[in-house]
Amino acid sequence: MTEETRAPRDLRPEGPYPPTEEMLAEPVPEDVQKGQRERLRAPWKTPEGWRYWSAVNNSEVGVWYTLTAFGFMLLAGILALLMRLQLAVPDNDILDADRFNQFFTMHGSAMMFLFAVPMFEAFSILILPAFLGARDMPFPRLSAYGYWSFLIGGVFVLGSVLFDAAPKAGWFMYPPLATEELGIGSDIWLLGLSFIEVASIAAAVELIVGTLKCRPPGMRVNMMPLYAWYVLVVGGMILFAFPPLIAGDFLFELERSFDWPFFDATRGGDPLLWQHLFWIFGHPEVYIVFLPSIAIAAMIVPTVAQRPIVGYSWIVLSAVGTGFLSFGLWVHHMFTTGLPTISLGFFSAASEAVVIPTGIQLFAFVATLMVGRVKMSLPMLWISGALAIFVAGGLTGVMLAIVPFNWQVHDTYFIVAHLHYTLFGGMVFPVIAGVYYFFPFIAKRILSERLGRIAFWLVFVGFNVTFFPMHIVGLEGMPRRVFTYPEGAGWGFWNMVSTLGAFVVAAGFAVFVYDLFRPKGHQGIIPRNPWRAGTLEWSHQIPDEAWGVRSIPYITSRYPLWDQEQIVERMDAGRYYLPDAETGERETLVTSVIDARPLHIQPVTxxxxxxxxxxxxxxxxxxxxxxxxxxxxxxxxxxxxxxxxxxxxxxTARPPAQRMRDAGLGLRLPTYASGVNAPGWWGVWITMLGDATAFASLVFGFFFYWTARPDFPPEGALHAAPVWVALATGAFALSWGATVAARRVNRDGAEGRAMALLAGGAALTVLGGAAVILSVLALDPVSHVYPALMWALMVWLVAHGGVGLVMQLYCVAGLAAGKLTRDFDADLCNITLFWHFLALTAVTVGAVLGIAPRLFG
Amino acid sequence: MIDGSHDTSHTEDRAAPRPKEEKRAFAEEKASLWRITFGPAIWAIHFVASYGATAVFCAKFGHGTESILPFRLSVGAATLLVLAAIAWLGWRSWQQWGYLQTGDYENALANEEDRTEFLGHAAFLLSIVSFVGVIYTGLPVLFVESCR
CATH class of the missing domain: 1.20.5 (Single alpha-helices involved in coiled-coils or other helix-helix interfaces)
Structure with a gap:
């Protein structure tokens, strides 16, 4: 069979791999280089003028994303300063109680949802491709979509403060306060932040797929930069942590909008379900914030020590271990809710256990510094500050994990002090260290050493002056979230100290912001690798080129710039892979998950x-x-x-003009992939893992009510109509079967039959959706939580069925238009994967609607 | 499906034959990113099961300060089983790491042997953390005598 007749899925890379030293040593003629550079520059050119804002390149979107998150952080910081002014003296009246409530709610929400998590994603979008020697992220337009969603959602949520309409029930929105609250504040929180969470998950999917499939050839899993390991772990955590909150938001908003009583105890609901769902998200979230920041430290420390990290495996262990253990901590936010002592014990134990992996990574850093030749550079100064503050916060965390102590200081300023120590030490300081460290890479300019030191000492001293006294007033009994306190309480002195400290922190940030934005044109051309680092991002080009890397290198070391001679020269000369853009399109290289062998050339939008x-x-x-x-x-x-x-x-997934193309160094690669080799398939798989988690959280709700409430399901309650439930489940199952069969017959070349199967599947999907609606129609969701939950499951299934329907019709259209063919069937593979999950959802909904109530009733 | 089996590349990465050549065919099957998560995943399952069992048991059968010895014994027995499973995993990954044969602690080289050993090394360390984690989770049933 020739290349042109074989299906692309049967095409294999051809030619020598890995490249030999002789191949790499052979110079590329200058005129060839020049032609390649020109052809490569054209598709990667950043749009100019007002069209600049249509850019999707990771270097543009990453910068916007980072600056936007940083801007939101500064605004949330201003809210904090206003709160500190109000609390400076007893019985103060600068802010009234209502406005104070809005401010502390927005301060917490914005810092968490608009700064901490997005900052990780923004920073990773900006620098991850460079760590991996990739041209861009695998789905650039998805990054851009995520960014614009984030901007719209963030402005909407934060803007509500200006209209006196902001949420005011605290950043964790406990019902019944938040469900009963008048006004639209809670709705803004729920809908605005859900919108942003969706964007966060999109970014997580992108980052995971990027790390797994877009590494340079040769970069096996034992050679990934540690940052990439952390991205994998944190991306995975986002997939399992955010969906429970989305499920919670879904139930919460149904209660706010339609009065379905999920959290209303008078109608069988239970406010504790919200606390569970929120904190299953909320505690891992702390580590989602912390791990990527410590990952920045893991990149800076070896450079500062001028030697490889000590205990690479140990750091991988601690990242993965922390990722898992952090999911066993959520109830330590709920120690005062009256759960059985044994249950509290489990969470207390896990909260102590998580200290082990967390501690290991800090010791690995200290060990690296001890055996290296350390120069206290500016980034390292901020990292040192981070370690000092984080360790202090970690130690109060160990205290708080002990149940009786926790009871004592619950909801006091001790908690406020603890969480700011962990977040400032675990996130703010390392991120600023990262800004100083990566600024020459990002902006091709250098920040001021002197201003940086001034900013550090202002922020470091100011931080401790602000937050250390909060431990004391907390132990003296000052509750958090009070808008004022009486003179007789004796908290006035320390509060004044905290307020003064807060303004010192603000002064430090002002210096930092000035340094970021002051004109730096006079610096001219800066050194390419100013810190003498060993990782790939420092192969960047000065002046800047939008193509990311000139050619994608072959990697044989964890620190290629230290160990692989001439790697930068050869990258520049276009000696490695994809040095050209013959088709005039953006492309990057896709490699295998474990060993990073080249698999195919991937067009990029x-x-x-x-x-x-x-x-x-x-x-x-x-x-x-x-x-x-x-x-x-x-x-x-x-x-x-x-x-x-x-x-x-x-x-996306359009049939390419040529099935195989030259990728450089004699290697020929396919230009199209479907199924498990395609990044899109991985994107669907990872997204659906998150979606399945959200669905599992809803099902968890059913068992939660059954455990927590003696009247669930209530005696004599009307159940979902069994015939309709059975019909719905059957229709969805058949539709799934039709989709799977369509993929198969399409591969045999029977495109017409595939279309018929998909169209029939679509009709079955509509039938299934209608049947599940009819099955619960007789139930009144307002009357009790049991029918409400049945309705919620119905809504979930119908919404997903709608997506499945659109996908089936999309593939029918694709087959009709020739976009989707026997050979180029990536779309059909991806929707089949979606349908596997949908079938599972439908069967589970069927079981919970039709069988579970009769079993547990 | 995060493993090497989908590596459809024909291009082979055969350097000069190495001492452990004959073991390699076997070792390649072990090259899965999933495997390093097995230890912590067992911890997670044990954790959720212990918590879920306690929640259901105490909501449906536990009364005040009444002794729940049989329940505690069953959770304790399950904990020992889980510890044994993690110990076995740890032993397997210790062998995959092969520290005693190779003396290699860094596993930093660009070949299949180091990649496999690295995954073994990470899995081994994670088994230790998971083992300790499970012991921690088991402690409450050792000390707390009722559902109060």
Whole structure:
């Protein structure tokens, strides 16, 4: 068989791999280099003028994302300063109670949802491809969509402060306070932040796939930069931590909008379910924030010590171990809710156990510094400050994990002190260290050593002056979240000290911001690798080139710039892979998961406005319901879906002109992949893992009510109609079967039969959706939590069925238009994967609606 | 499916034959990223099961300060089983690491042997952490005598 007749899935890379030293030593003629550079520069060119904002390249989106998150952080910081002013003296009246409540709620929410988590994603989008020697992330437009969604959602949520309409029930929104609260504050929180969480998950999917599939050839798992390991772990944690909160938000908003009583104890609901769902998210989230920041330290420490990290495996162990153990801590936020002592004991134990892996990574850093030749550079100064503060916060954490102590200081300023020590030490300081360290890479400029030291000492001293006294007033009994306190309480002195410290911190940040934005044109051309680091990002080019790397290197060391001679010269000369862009399109290399062998050449999407349109309408779909404006919300949702379909149809998984192409160094690679080799398939798989977690959280709700409430399901309650339930489950199962069969017959070349199967599947999907609606129609969701939960499961299944339906029709259209063919069936493989999950969802819903109540009733 | 089996590349990465050549075919099957998560995953399952069992048992059958010895014994027995499973995993990964044969602590080289040994090394360390974690989780049933 020839190349042109074989299906692309049967095509294999051809040619020598790995490259020999002779191949690498052979110079590339200068005129060839020049031609390659010109051809490569064209597709990667950053748009100019107003079109600049249509860019999707990771270096542009990453910078916008980082600056936006940093801007939100500064605004949330201003809220904190205003609160400190109010608390400076007893019985103060600068802010009234209502405004104070809005401010502390927004301060916490913004710092967590608009700064800490997005900052990890923003920073990773910015620098991860460079660590991996990749041209870009695998799905650049998804990054851009995530960014614009984040911007819209963030401005909406934070903007509410200006209209005196901000949420005010605390950043964890406990019901019944938050469900009963009048006004739209809680809705803004729920819908605005859900919108941002979706964007966060999108970024996590992108980062995981990037780490697994876009590494340079030769970079096996034992050679990844530690940052990439942390990205994998944190991405995985986001997939399992955010969905429970999304499920919680879903139930919460159904209660706020339609009065379905999930958290209302008078109608069988239970406010504790929210606490569980929130903290299953909330505690891992602390580590989601902490791990990537410590990953920055793991990149800086070896450079400062000028030697490889000590205990690479130990750091991988601690990242993975912390990732897991951090999910066993959530109830330590709920020690005062009256759970059995044994249950508290489990969580107390896990909270102590997580200290072990966390401690190991800190010791590995200290060991590296001890055996290396350390120069106290500016980034290292910030890392040292981070370690000092984080260790202090960690130690109060060990105290708080002990149940009786926790009871004593629950909801006092001791907690405020603890959490700021962990977050400042575990996140703010390392991120600033990262800014100083990576600034020459990001901006091709150098920040001031002198200003940096001034900023450090202001922030470090100011931080301790602000937060250390909070331990004391906390132990003296000052509760958190009070807008004022009486003179007689005796807390006045320490509060004044804290307020003064807060302004010292602010002064430090002002110096830092000035240093970031002051003009630096006079610096001219800066050194390429100013810290003499060993990892790939320092092969960047000065002046800047938008292509990321000139050619994608072959890696044989954890620190290629230290160990592989001439690697930078050869990258520059285009000696390695993909040195050219013959087709005039953006491309990157996709490699295998474990050993990073080259698999195929992946086209990458370029600048677009469709992402803005999609993000804008998605925003409308989330924002209009805040004001109970449902018709415009529905219109927006439909338009958002239409925009996304247009985007996918026009730019993803299109049949390539050539099936195999030269990738450099004599290697020929396929230009198309479907199924398990395609990054898109991994994207679907990882997204659906998160989606399945959210669904599992809803099902957990059923068992939670059954455990916690004697009247669930209530005696004599009306159940879902068994015939309709059975019909719905059957229809979804058959539709799944039709989809799987369509993929198979399509591969045999029977495209017409595949279309018929998919169309039949679509009809079955509609039938299944209708049947599940009919099955619960007789139940009144307002009357009790049991029918409400049945309705919620129905809504979940119908929504997913809708997505499955669109996917089936998309593939019918693809087959009809020749976008999807026997040979180029990535779309069909991806939707089949989605349908595996949907079938599982449908069967589970069927079991919970139809069987479980009769079993447990 | 995070493993090497989908590595459809034909291009082979055969350097000069190495001492452990004959073991390699076997070792390649062990090259899975999933495997390093088995230890902590067992910890997680044990943790959730212990918590879930306690929640259901205490909600449905536990009353005040009444002794729940049989329940505690069953959780204790399950804990010992889980510890044995993690110990076995740890032993397997210790062998995969092969520290005593190779004396290699860093596993930093660009070949299949180091990659396999690295995964063994990481899995071994994670088994230790998981083992300690499970002991911690088991402690409450050792000390707390009722559902109060």
């Amino acid at each position: 370029g600048p677009a406005w469709i992402t803005h349109v999609a993000a804008g309408f998605t925003g409308g779909a989330f924002i209009f319901p805040t004001f109970h404006l449902y018709p415009p919300a529905i219109v927006c949702a439909v338009l958002a879906v239409a925009a996304i379909i247009y985007w996918l149809w026009t730019s």
